[in-house]
Amino acid sequence: MYLDRLVEAKREEIQGLKRDYGDGDRERALRLPPVKSLVSALTSDPSRPGLIAEVKPASPSKGDIRPDVNPAETAREYEAGGASAVSVLTERTLFKGKLANLKQVQERVGIPVLRKDFILEPVQLVESRLAGADVVLLIAALLNEKKLHSLVEEAHWLGLEVLLEVHEESELPRALAAKPDVLGINNRNLHTFVTDLAVTERLRPRVPAGIPVIGESGVLSRKDYKRLTRAKVDGILVGEYLMRQSSPRKAAESLTTGVRA
Numbered sequence: 157m158y159l160d161r162l163v164e165a166k167r168e169e170i171q172g173l174k175r176d177y178g179d180g181d182r183e184r185a186l187r188l189p190p191v192k193s194l195v196s197a198l199t200s201d202p203s204r205p206g207l208i209a210e211v212k213p214a215s216p217s218k219g220d221i222r223p224d225v226n227p228a229e230t231a232r233e234y235e236a237g238g239a240s241a242v243s244v245l246t247e248r249t250l251f252k253g254k255l256a257n258l259k260q261v262q263e264r265v266g267i268p269v270l271r272k273d274f275i276l277e278p279v280q281l282v283e284s285r286l287a288g289a290d291v292v293l294l295i296a297a298l299l300n301e302k303k304l305h306s307l308v309e310e311a312h313w314l315g316l317e318v319l320l321e322v323h324e325e326s327e328l329p330r331a332l333a334a335k336p337d338v339l340g341i342n343n344r345n346l347h348t349f350v351t352d353l354a355v356t357e358r359l360r361p362r363v364p365a366g367i368p369v370i371g372e373s374g375v376l377s378r379k380d381y382k383r384l385t386r387a388k389v390d391g392i393l394v395g396e397y398l399m400r401q402s403s404p405r406k407a408a409e410s411l412t413t414g415v416r417a
């Protein structure tokens with residue numbers, strides 16, 4: 157299964173990181189200026205969800221989407237098109253991302269930047285902060301309760317915000333108990349790749365007030381975007397659809413304008 161292989165490859169990468177990164181790097185990360193808040197970006201206009209637009213060169217289910225994409229240019233276009241935040245895939249093998257894309261994007265946009273990768277160990281949080289992330293993704297299905305808590309805590313120490321992603325209702329209590337900043341409901345089943353917007357519709361009402369919620373994956377049209385808007389989410393994360401349009405700015409604009417909750 158691809159996810160197992162991916163996690164295994166990450167574990168090897170983490171061994172390398174543990175050799176390369178030391179206390180000095182963590183100290184350096186702790187001294188960085190504050191991040192740009194995704195929570196603020198998503199809650200500033202309660203009348204509509206914020207668009208989180210993703211730089212996604214490829215994916216395990218679709219193969220190449222836009223492997224030659226210029227991440228910084230695309231992110232600037234997303235911002236000009238009204239996006240509230242940018243998500244940058246940094247996973248190399250299946251998503252054809254790289255860590256350097258994060259910094260390039262962060263240096264060119266004024267909106268928060270999310271690092272999308274498979275984070276399993278605290279050293280990856282230091283790496284993320286130093287590479288320019290404002291927010292990191294954690295995936296509930298990959299982390300036990302103890303790991304989840306310690307990663308959220310360390311992320312907060314480092315000044316990062318945390319987007320914690322769930323797909324199953326059974327993951328919700330554990331996810332909320334970890335006190336992430338934003339809860340993501342992934343419409344894509346990570347094992348079968350099947351996307352179903354009904355996942356957000358089903359889980360959204362199960363989340364208590366007080367934490368911003370975003371619907372992720374499977375938005376392939378303005379109609380889909382409107383459907384998730386009706387599910388009363390604070391943000392909507394869109395990757396593939398935006399990457400396939402010739403103008404990322406116009407594509408972002410077409411999703412964000414005239415859509416009201």
Ligand SMILES: O=P(O)(O)OC[C@@H](O)[C@@H](O)c1c[nH]c2ccccc12
Binds near residue numbers: 273321375394
């Ligand atoms: O391209 P889509 O269907 O619009 O999906 C974007 C985003 O939600 C998806 O890339 C994603 C959601 N959770 C993830 C976890 C790892 C890698 C990727 C993801």
